[in-house]
Amino acid sequence: MDIKVLGTGCANCRNTIALIEQVAQARGVPVSLSKVEDIKDIMSYGVMSTPGVVIDGKVVHAGGIPARDKIESWLRIPG
Amino acid sequence: MVAAIIQLKHWSKRQPRAFLAVAALIWFGLYQTLLPLSEAAVAGLPVDRASRLGGALQFFFYDTPKVLMLLAGIVFAMGMVNSYFTPERTRALLAGRSEGIANVMAASLGIVTPFCSCSAVPLFIGFVQAGVPLGVTFSFLISAPMVNEIALTLLFGLFGWKVAALYLGLGLSIAIVSGWIIGRLKMEAHLEDWVRDMPRVKADAGENGLTLGERIEAGFASVREIVGRVWPYILAGIAIGAAIHGYVPEDFMASFMGKDAWWSVLLAVLIGVPMYTNAAGVIPIVQALLAKGAALGTVLAFMMSVIGLSLPETIILRKVLKPRLIATFIGVVATGILIVGYVFNAVL
Numbered sequence: 001m002d003i004k005v006l007g008t009g010c011a012n013c014r015n016t017i018a019l020i021e022q023v024a025q026a027r028g029v030p031v032s033l034s035k036v037e038d039i040k041d042i043m044s045y046g047v048m049s050t051p052g053v054v055i056d057g058k059v060v061h062a063g064g065i066p067a068r069d070k071i072e073s074w075l076r077i078p079g
Numbered sequence: 080m081v082a083a084i085i086q087l088k089h090w091s092k093r094q095p096r097a098f099l100a101v102a103a104l105i106w107f108g109l110y111q112t113l114l115p116l117s118e119a120a121v122a123g124l125p126v127d128r129a130s131r132l133g134g135a136l137q138f139f140f141y142d143t144p145k146v147l148m149l150l151a152g153i154v155f156a157m158g159m160v161n162s163y164f165t166p167e168r169t170r171a172l173l174a175g176r177s178e179g180i181a182n183v184m185a186a187s188l189g190i191v192t193p194f195c196s197c198s199a200v201p202l203f204i205g206f207v208q209a210g211v212p213l214g215v216t217f218s219f220l221i222s223a224p225m226v227n228e229i230a231l232t233l234l235f236g237l238f239g240w241k242v243a244a245l246y247l248g249l250g251l252s253i254a255i256v257s258g259w260i261i262g263r264l265k266m267e268a269h270l271e272d273w274v275r276d277m278p279r280v281k282a283d284a285g286e287n288g289l290t291l292g293e294r295i296e297a298g299f300a301s302v303r304e305i306v307g308r309v310w311p312y313i314l315a316g317i318a319i320g321a322a323i324h325g326y327v328p329e330d331f332m333a334s335f336m337g338k339d340a341w342w343s344v345l346l347a348v349l350i351g352v353p354m355y356t357n358a359a360g361v362i363p364i365v366q367a368l369l370a371k372g373a374a375l376g377t378v379l380a381f382m383m384s385v386i387g388l389s390l391p392e393t394i395i396l397r398k399v400l401k402p403r404l405i406a407t408f409i410g411v412v413a414t415g416i417l418i419v420g421y422v423f424n425a426v427l
Contacts, residue, residue: 007197008197008200008395009197010195010196010197012195012197013197039200039201039204039398039399040273042201043201043204043205043277046205046280047201048166048167048170048198048201048202048205049166049193049194049195049198049201049202050195050197050198050201063165063166063193063195063198064193064195064300064304065304067296067300
């Protein structure tokens with residue numbers, strides 16, 4: 001599962017990465033987590049609020065730190 | 080305890096309207112008990128109620144839960160409202176509208192659309208791509224951080240509805256007029272080139288099929304996030320207010336920020352613009368200033384400058400705006416705040 005977190009580096013973006021890491025580890029799901037900080041790259045996904053989360057190329061979340069159960073529902077899909 | 084909370088969560092999903100009705104009733108009921116409870120709390124302590132300490136303690140015991148409850152209630156309601164006004168929907172509402180009306184709409188939408196300053200750039204670009212006029216985008220960008228529900232709630236809870244209403248009205252006016260002026264200046268050429276080269280996007284409001292239960296959850300998430308983050312500042316602010324309430328005599332005279340000093344508003348704005356704290360953090364400073372006898376207009380101008388214009392946001396916006404446009408943005412808004420401060424002082 002390829003997860004990208006879109007954000008220009010504010011606290012919310014960092015916390016989102018930390019939370020996803022935490023949940024992925026707790027569930028034992030292997031993910032490749034990366035951060036997209038360049039604004040042009042972020043805009044290429046068409047999100048208007050950060051932090052944004054892109055899984056396997058698809059935008060699943062934009063704006064605010066995602067709720068834990070939302071992250072868990074993403075990881076439940078076999079990847 | 081945890082099981083009870085989980086049960087409540089399920090109930091809020093299955094019967095959202097009933098949940099909201101009951102929650103509102105409980106909130107109001109609790110709110111009514113705050114004043115008598117605060118008096119009872121002071122009565123229970125070995126302190127003379129009529130003394131300075133007694134007065135300060137009663138203020139603290141009353142205002143702390145009062146402001147926290149108000150904040151929780153408003154943030155919850157706004158969290159729910161925010162779930163309706165996504166940036167995508169706001170953009171769709173504004174795209175292609177003629178200026179004037181659009182500025183008013185943009186400023187008003189700035190209040191109800193969720194906004195975090197690190198999202199300023201993606202949002203700005205998104206608006207530009209969909210054809211929202213530059214001035215209209217600015218009206219939104221000015222009102223969103225400045226006229227936020229936290230500032231309004233705290234002003235209401237601590238200084239009364241008139242101050243809150245004034246802040247709201249004046250803040251919106253500044254956002255509308257500043258945005259309109261910037262639009263008239265036709266500075267589209269001062270957008271960074273790569274922004275103007277971004278592809279056009281159709282402003283489509285997108286799917287937003289959230290259930291009421293999910294919106295309630297969004298409300299709670301908002302409360303956890305915001306109140307969870309700002310409560311220390313609120314406690315500090317109220318503690319200062321309590322000390323002032325109990326210990327500063329009623330007729331304490333003005334110092335350098337008094338109404339009579341013509342440069343007081345100018346100084347307030349000059350100091351406030353480069354400063355930034357969140358809306359809750361500025362309240363202790365506002366309390367202290369008012370206690371020193373600063374005029375209300377000066378203090379409101381200071382507050383607007385601090386939370387409306389910030390160095391971090393300016394640095395972020397530098398990625399999309401050329402220096403001349405940033406300077407214009409700051410200049411127009413600061414001037415607007417200045418005028419508001421002076422007029423306010425003059426009128427009162």
